[in-house]
Amino acid sequence: MPALLEWQRDFARAVLSVEPALVREELGITGDPGARLAIYRNNYLGNLVRALTLNFPAVQRLVGSDFFAAAAQEFISQYPPATARLDDYGQAFGQFLTHFAPAAALRYLPDVARLEWAVSRALHASEAAGLEVSGLAALDEAAMAEVRFVPQPSLTLLRLDTPADAIWRAVLDQDEAAMAAVDLSGGAVHVLIERSQGAVQVRRLTSAAWHLTQRLCAGEPLHAVLASRDELLTGDEINALLADHLAHARFIDIVVPNAEQSA
Amino acid sequence: MTSTAYQTSPIPAAAGIGLRFAHHEIVTATRPAVPWFEVHAENYFGHGKLRHILEAVRRDYPLSLHGVGLSLGSADGLDRLHLERLTALARAIEPGLISEHLSWSRAGGQYLADLLPLPMTEEALDLVCRHVQQAQDALGRAILIENPSTYLQLEHSTLPEWVFLRELAARTGCGILCDVNNIFVSASNHGWDPQQYLAGLPGAAIGEFHLAGHAVRTLEDGSLMRIDDHGAHVAPAVWALYEQALERFGPRPTLIEWDTAIPEFDVLLDEAALAAQRLRARERASHARAA
Numbered sequence: 001m002p003a004l005l006e007w008q009r010d011f012a013r014a015v016l017s018v019e020p021a022l023v024r025e026e027l028g029i030t031g032d033p034g035a036r037l038a039i040y041r042n043n044y045l046g047n048l049v050r051a052l053t054l055n056f057p058a059v060q061r062l063v064g065s066d067f068f069a070a071a072a073q074e075f076i077s078q079y080p081p082a083t084a085r086l087d088d089y090g091q092a093f094g095q096f097l098t099h100f101a102p103a104a105a106l107r108y109l110p111d112v113a114r115l116e117w118a119v120s121r122a123l124h125a126s127e128a129a130g131l132e133v134s135g136l137a138a139l140d141e142a143a144m145a146e147v148r149f150v151p152q153p154s155l156t157l158l159r160l161d162t163p164a165d166a167i168w169r170a171v172l173d174q175d176e177a178a179m180a181a182v183d184l185s186g187g188a189v190h191v192l193i194e195r196s197q198g199a200v201q202v203r204r205l206t207s208a209a210w211h212l213t214q215r216l217c218a219g220e221p222l223h224a225v226l227a228s229r230d231e232l233l234t235g236d237e238i239n240a241l242l243a244d245h246l247a248h249a250r251f252i253d254i255v256v257p258n259a260e261q262s263a
Numbered sequence: 264m265t266s267t268a269y270q271t272s273p274i275p276a277a278a279g280i281g282l283r284f285a286h287h288e289i290v291t292a293t294r295p296a297v298p299w300f301e302v303h304a305e306n307y308f309g310h311g312k313l314r315h316i317l318e319a320v321r322r323d324y325p326l327s328l329h330g331v332g333l334s335l336g337s338a339d340g341l342d343r344l345h346l347e348r349l350t351a352l353a354r355a356i357e358p359g360l361i362s363e364h365l366s367w368s369r370a371g372g373q374y375l376a377d378l379l380p381l382p383m384t385e386e387a388l389d390l391v392c393r394h395v396q397q398a399q400d401a402l403g404r405a406i407l408i409e410n411p412s413t414y415l416q417l418e419h420s421t422l423p424e425w426v427f428l429r430e431l432a433a434r435t436g437c438g439i440l441c442d443v444n445n446i447f448v449s450a451s452n453h454g455w456d457p458q459q460y461l462a463g464l465p466g467a468a469i470g471e472f473h474l475a476g477h478a479v480r481t482l483e484d485g486s487l488m489r490i491d492d493h494g495a496h497v498a499p500a501v502w503a504l505y506e507q508a509l510e511r512f513g514p515r516p517t518l519i520e521w522d523t524a525i526p527e528f529d530v531l532l533d534e535a536a537l538a539a540q541r542l543r544a545r546e547r548a549s550h551a552r553a554a
Contacts, residue, residue: 004386005338011379012370028382028418035482036415039490043377051376054284081374084332084345085308124309154311195311 015040016080048076051086056093056116058171059109071100087124091117108184111164112171115202118156118193119168122200125154130249143256145223149216150253154195157214165191165202196248208232209241216245219255273325274299274359274471276514278538281329281521286528287316295532299325299359301518305332307356308348317356327360327471327516328353332374335394335408336367336381350401360471360516362407362440363398365391365428380413383420383427395435407470408432409440412448412477412491424449425463438470441512443505444497448477448489457504461511469512474505474538475520494523497534505538509545517542 010026014037029036049072053060060068075096081089094114103109131149139147163182170178190210192203205213212233215225229238245251277298282290284306289295300320307317320326333345353361366378381387399405410428422430428439441464450457476495480488497505497519505517519534 003338004382004384004390007382008338008367008370012373012375015375015377015379016373030416030418031486032482032484033415035484035488039414039488040375040377040379044375047376081376082372083342084305084334084368084374084376085348086305086376087309123311124313126310198312198315 015044016077018077045073045076048081048086048089049073052076052090052093055087055090055120056113058116058168059093059097059113061171062106062109062112062167063103067102071097071103074100087120090120093117108162108164108167111160111162112168114158115160115164115168115191115193118158119200119202121156122154122193122195125152125195127154127195128152128252131246131251131253133246135254136246139254139256145221146257147222148219148255148257149222149251150219150255151217152194152250152252154193154200155217155250156193157210157217158191158193159210160189160191163189165189165204168202194248194250206232209237212238212241213245213250216251274327274516275325276516276542278517278519278535278542279325279327280519280531280535282320283522283525284313285525286531289528291316291319294323295528297324297532297535299327299516301327301329301360301520304328304330304349304352304361307352314355321356321358325359326356327362327518328356328358330361330363331378332368333363333394333398334367334369335363335391335398336365336379336387337369337394338367338390339370339372341394341397342369346398346401349398353402360407361402361404362409362471364409364411365424365431366411378411380411380415380417382417383422383424385421388422388427388430391431392434395431395437399435399437405436405438407438407440409442409473410445410449412442412445412452412489414452414488414490416453423455423460423463425460429463429465429468432465432468437468439464439468440471440473441469441508441515442473442475443508444473444475444477444501445491447498447501447504448491451487451489458507461504461508464512466512469515472505472508472515472517473520474501474517474534475522477501492523493520497537502537502541506541506545509541510548513549514542514545 014027027033049069052072053068075093078096079092094110094117097103097110097113162184163186166182170182190205190207192205194201212225212229275298279299279301280297282300282302302317307314330349333349334342364378365381367381368375368377368379395408408431410424431437432439446457446460449455450460474497475491475493476497478490478492478494480490482488517538519531519538521531
């Protein structure tokens with residue numbers, strides 16, 4: 001009999017494989033190994049489908065539980081989880097649905113999944129105090145030009161090809177009128193997902209405000225962002241946008257490269 | 264034989280309930296009269312709303328942390344990040360008890376999302392002892408290890424499961440979470456004698472009982488298989504075995520678990536009341552004997 005390490009890898013392959021006959025003879029299972037391994041395989045799939053249902057409730061309601069389970073099982077076989085923290089499982093589900101042929105007619109489905117992943121992330125993210133405005137005010141002009149912002153861990157910015165935010169809200173609220181009013185021909189929407197005062201918020205931004213915020217969150221220096229900003233935003237609008245970000249604690253820290261070197 | 268090892272535990276020898284997401288609202292809003300709750304640790308590794316709910320429950324009730332993903336039986340070694348997260352949660356919540364399973368769920372970098380069976384060998388015993396010690400060192404306290412439900416036996420096993428558990432407790436100082444439903448399920452699936460199983464466990468190490476429902480299926484080869492799905496009322500035969508375990512080991516914290524087809528909270532309260540009746544009967548019997 002192989003040592004435990006090899007035995008466990010073989011056992012894992014037998015549980016994960018659709019045709020476990022390949023390895024199961026080596027495992028030393030008494031009785032009918034196929035039927036017994038199938039119980040573990042069913043438990044494995046059932047537990048993971050349940051975890052994905054918790055993380056993607058709107059996708060599940062949109063397609064129904066049978067379709068969802070079939071899609072989830074295909075996803076599980078392509079992207080098995082690496083850790084036992086299952087609230088953190090399913091990052092690639094939106095991308096997977098883009099290529100999942102049975103869902104091709106539901107153009108908005110991958111967007112709803114991407115939005116739900118961001119919502120789930122916002123739900124579970126660690127908490128950090130917002131940036132103190134006094135810290136910014138203390139910077140001199142040179143430092144102010146170089147300053148970069150560190151975003152809240154709960155913050156995600158998504159550009160969605162479909163109004164998936166409206167669909168997500170309507171399906172979870174079971175609001176048929178709102179669902180009927182969804183206009184799929186309206187073009188892309190730009191959303192910001194965050195946890196604010198304990199609750200997850202999904203807000204739409206204008207394309208210009210979203211791009212500026214995206215660049216700041218990606219760590220571009222403030223002056224570079226402002227120098228090449230979208231002409232659609234006036235100075236007043238930028239000030240209002242930054243004030244709104246600070247008021248909602250969307251940045252938790254600043255990095256000033258020169259100050260760090262001199263410190 | 265009665266134990267004194269866990270009398271200082273803040274988890275009382277009363278009938279608690281496994282708290283699931285579906286009942287967060289009713290529990291935080293109505294604060295039902297439940298002596299203690301147990302939660303699956305991995306569900307609260309994140310922050311935000313769920314963690315706040317757990318903290319609120321912890322303020323009002325004794326709380327037990329029950330891990331399902333540490334994979335103490337993995338020959339790949341313990342997942343250090345997982346143990347760090349468990350330790351951080353335990354530090355934050357200060358649970359009355361921390362428990363895990365005699366099983367494995369990780370191999371080759373993949374998480375297998377179930378409690379998989381270990382060969383009952385000296386090699387596996389050495390490995391699980393090492394990992395339990397590592398976990399206890401990190402957590403700074405003894406943990407309880409739960410006997411699993413299993414659906415297959417292995418030709419290379421050399422130790423009965425109860426001997427494995429007894430050795431594990433003796434070598435590491437860990438306690439035993441005696442899942443009565445799992446003993447019944449595994450004994451039925453493999454033709455073991457559940458009385459022999461109970462008799463083989465060291466009474467002083469028993470720190471908690473679990474009770475749950477299970478399903479019954481017939482396999483293609485005609486054999487009957489009981490599946491521990493936590494999706495039904497506790498079976499009458501499991502209640503009987505629980506009474507025998509109480510008789511043998513004395514009252515211990517006892518948990519009602521229900522994880523699939525989760526019913527209304529009242530159903531769990533009723534189920535816990537059935538366990539509480541039996542705990543009280545056992546208390547009365549021991550007082551009568553002492554008098």
